[in-house]
Amino acid sequence: MKNLGQSTGTRELFEKTAKIGRIGVYELNTISSEIYWSDITREITEVPNEFVPKLDNIEFFFKEGSCRDKAKQAVQDALTKGKPFDLDMEVVTANGNQRFVRNIGYPKFENGSCVTIFGILQDITDRKRTRFELARKNQLLSFAESISKIGHWKWNAVNGEVIWSDSLYEIYGHPKEENLSYEVYLSYIHKDDRPCVENKINEAIDNGIYEDLTYRIQLRDGSIKTIKSTGVVKTTDGATLEMLGTCQDISEQITREQELVKKNQQLTFAEELAKIGYWEWDVVNDHLSWSDNMYRIFDMEVGTPLGIENVVAAIHPDDRDMFRAHAEEFIAEKKFRKFMHRVIYNDGTTRTLELFGEVIMDNVGNVIKMVGITQDITEQRMSEIKFRGLLDSAPDTMVIVDQKGTIQLINKQAEKMFGYKSTELVNQHVSILVPNRLWDTMEYHAKIFFKDPKHTSLPTDLDFFVHNKSGFQIPVQIVISPLETSEGLLVSIAIRDITEQKQSAHRILETNKSLIASAKRLKAQNRQLEEFNHITSHNLRSPVSNLSALLTIYKTEKDPNIKEALIEKMESVTNHLTWTLDTLVESLVIKNKTEQSLEKTFFENTLQRTKEMLAAEILNTKAIIKHDFSEVPSIMYNKIYLESIFLNLISNSLKYKAEDRIPEILVKSKITDGKTQLEFKDNGLGIDLNKNGHKLFGFSKVFHRNKDAKGVGLFLTKAQIDAMGGKIWAESEPGVGTSFFINF
Template structure:
């Protein structure tokens, strides 16, 4: 088609009354491909026209001039009626191809009015036709698209109030395409409830020369109610006066219904719901969320979700959020951790959050169900507190119980035995026949009473110790206490040649009861000497240490040792002895334990028979 691109080329072809071509200009040569020599004087116009178009042309003329037959020469008929004809023709070129042309046929006349053939002027309108066809097609596509998207478009000439609707807009409004549209047609369908809003908005759009988008209900003749969304643009002339408003109108009933359903669901959720987009901006919240955080939806819309978090979480949260959007799935947030939100007034709220991805046309949204767990937290704290004080009480009771059990044990074993002896002796005494016998029995009485007295004294002392806990606490030097102990035991030390060494550098002093500490030193050091190994010189080493802030003191000896497998449980019991030693009474370790425990500490022992023992005192903090 390249040679025909120039639309200015016009073919002029003249014919005689017999339709023989008499003139054929260069334009004709270019457009049709024939040279004038090939055409002039020999060919007729049917050489480059299609037969059926000639037939059509004739039928048209027959209709125009009410002729009963089509057996006539159309050019003569035109000449007779002094008329011309302009229409589209398909022109057959020399090479057999065709093009669409606009062609005018004008009869020629001599001055006497006699017919002298006609002139045909041909313009190639292939391109024009193509544009036209394209436009038509596009219109069709647009129409189709509008149907699919339930959309229409409209134009309002604000000067003439002339209104134009696209064909689908008629469908949306269920209006017959032939109906004459006026400015009020649209307004007549606006739902009564929305009329005021819509009119006000339109007036404001005209005034501000900016179209305010509208979303409202329409009520159709059939009674059907739809929700439509109007988007538009205000067109002004060069003076800035409004001349036209154009825009679209979409039937969004279904989307809105879905949205309404979704919102309904959101509102009915028992938890506060916060919906966030990929950028972490809040898109939607429900009433519960408004209540929980104290913000209205307007205050939160498009705000970063971190607004609802205490400052200390903000940095970490942004990272977590990005990670979540990479692999979105339903899960709890911060599993196992304590989470807090912050409300408008800066109050922190303990919360539990479940996250769930929501795929929408705007991308992935995340819905966060936020549950206020203040109440649970409070209940939990109360339970923990109660548990704590119960544990404390249990500890105290356990100690008291142990002390009571100790006391019961002492009463049962250490007091009943001498009393039952006294009873037995008393019976013998009654039955005794000789004075000698009575004297002997009386000696036994004395021995039992002596034993009973000493047991009672020990018990009274132990009870006193348990009662007098934190009295007379003072700063004591281990070194000083040890030298006093050595003084008291100087007799035994000299007799046994005992070596006593010490290292108190780790903790040279302690806040303690002087009487008890002296007693503890005296008991443990004298025991170490008393139960020395027969073939060894007693060696005693006393060391002060600190472990986890707790002071410790250990007494190590190289003496007889104690069979702990056999005696472990009762080593600190009253009147428990483990060696056949004349001075073994089982009081020293008993009193030591009572004193250490009264001060809140503990005493333990490690021992190996014939190797020695280590007594370790763990003082209270």
């Protein structure tokens, strides 16, 4: 080894080549037992320059076990049998590092004995690791193909050879022992898809570009799968040599996508039908995700970028602070509670929404997300408000219960009678209002009622009592009736306090006082009759004269059929006359009532009450009602009269709205000449005051065609204002609108 090569140039070339290839050399002199290691051999084994290799220390560089045994046996066979060796082995360097080497040895014999073993030691660690990594990746690829149902293929366009991976055989259900060809591949493609696939492959051959394909295959057992194929085309000088690519079984994916599309369609339909939208709020990044119908509920274009603040901008100004407070509260308390708020559409319409949701937290308990649904409950809310308004306007105590006797709703009169707040009674059993001694009676009549709710009522002579929060018993008269709802049957219980009837003796004594008071009222009313001479002469004389004439004809008429017709006409005249008299009497009562109940009444509360009572009309007409009570927020006045004034004037504005524009109504309070003044201004049809101003507040006067017009509202409104010492007048322009002014 020391005399390697015949020239310095040859040796230098060898050393450079050995260094590049990480090839070390060694030589064992069996006679002297000397061992030579080149510098590369020393680098591979990581030994210092002063290390002297010997037979008894070099074996320890080979990994203990089968590897070391194999090395010993190879050297032994070379020494005794002259057998060369070429082995891939693992060594452990002097620094403890593990490496892979190729150990090649050639024995040299003289006179029948081995005198030298010359060999090379090549570091193949990188090559081995590359092979291991390649093998591992191939294994992972096969596993991934199997899991993802992907197989790879190659088709030689020159000789027609087709190669499939194991996974592709499984996808197609093709036996591995059978031959593969392009024709076999085509035979699996569904007959309806085969022409398209053949055309695409021919195009790929012609232009060298393989377009992704999705098609169906039919297996030999008749089952059908959907395949997605991708590939590349290899060409030389424009000629296609081969194609290679992958096929993936996407049958389950297609099925899931179809099911998902179907479910999404069903969900979208359900959302629109129920007026529900789904939402998700990323609290950390302030990012909102909405379903399409959620955008519609907010009157926004689908896909509009969302954040909590631009959503708040769509919310009714009066509800924005409440909305923000709820969001902060849910984050702080880590719990979502349903709530309602209003939104304003681009056309000015107000809608009421109800939110349901859930808070999602991370591992350490921080709120990271909220998800939920929003439902447009405008119609339900309007119905509830209207029903609540009707319930509260009922003169009797009203209690609504379900079939189990659980209280669902009560009105203001019930709160007053029983001394409970609504929140104290709702969800309580109705027996809380009934003395213990009457529970059996209550249950008995309840059972009878539910057997036939529509045709069962309580006996009129039933002696029944309820007790209030203090335990005081009140004699009552009860009427029950069924209420059919979407949630099931409810029972309406109307309760009237008949304490006064039970105390008839005392009421008789009070009657005398009442008669005296009535006489005074009649006297005052008689004084007012003179004011109505022109009304009675015009509105009463004509029907009375008509009635007298009909009576005269009736007395002389012989034909029974004509007499029957005359009776019907007299009834019609009588009804009209009765209505006229009732209205006049109501006006007289208003004008002569001297003991008005005065209380501090807020204009805004009265307006809100009026809007609730006219909710349906406001919704139908899309009316915009504005107010400004900043200068005078309240007044000491008869609350019932004030509500009647608001109701009559606003309902008139809605009733006589212009057909070509949305009704706009402004109610404003101010101080004029030291007096409180209210202005009701609208943009309706208007009135020609030059022509009709003198009869504006007259009895039974109407100025526009409207099937509901009777000409009584302004008449009674003026009577109420006059009775309280006030004044009402109007300014109007036809086609522009009307303003009513009231000085209190």
